[in-house]
Amino acid sequence: MDTLSPSGRSERMARVRNRDSKPEMLVRRIVHAMGFRYRLYDRRRPGTPDLAFSARRKAIFVHGCFWHRHPDPNCRLARMPKS
Incomplete structure (x- = not known):
């Protein structure tokens, strides 16, 4: 069960x-400092x-701890949300 109202949940998710x-x-x-040039969020590429x-023909995806739950037990961001 969600502890926030729909408008409260929308506001919180908008901050992510x-x-x-x-x-x-x-x-x-x-x-960029290494001299490589790139395009940001190229929708022509998969993902x-x-x-x-x-x-x-290379791409970089930068994923955070919250969304991908890496196995580091010391990282406070890689945890399941309470709600």
Whole structure:
């Protein structure tokens, strides 16, 4: 059972960032500093990658701890939500 009202849940989910998150911005800065150029969120590519290198036929997906639940027991972000 959800503990929030539908409007409260909508407001909370609207705060979840799917673009320009801190980990993604860090990866973008590093890749750009290395001299690579890329396209952001290229919808022509399968899965809409965060960074797409068309000429190299490569893509980078930056996933956070919350959504992908990596097995690190010390990470406080990789946990099941209470509601």
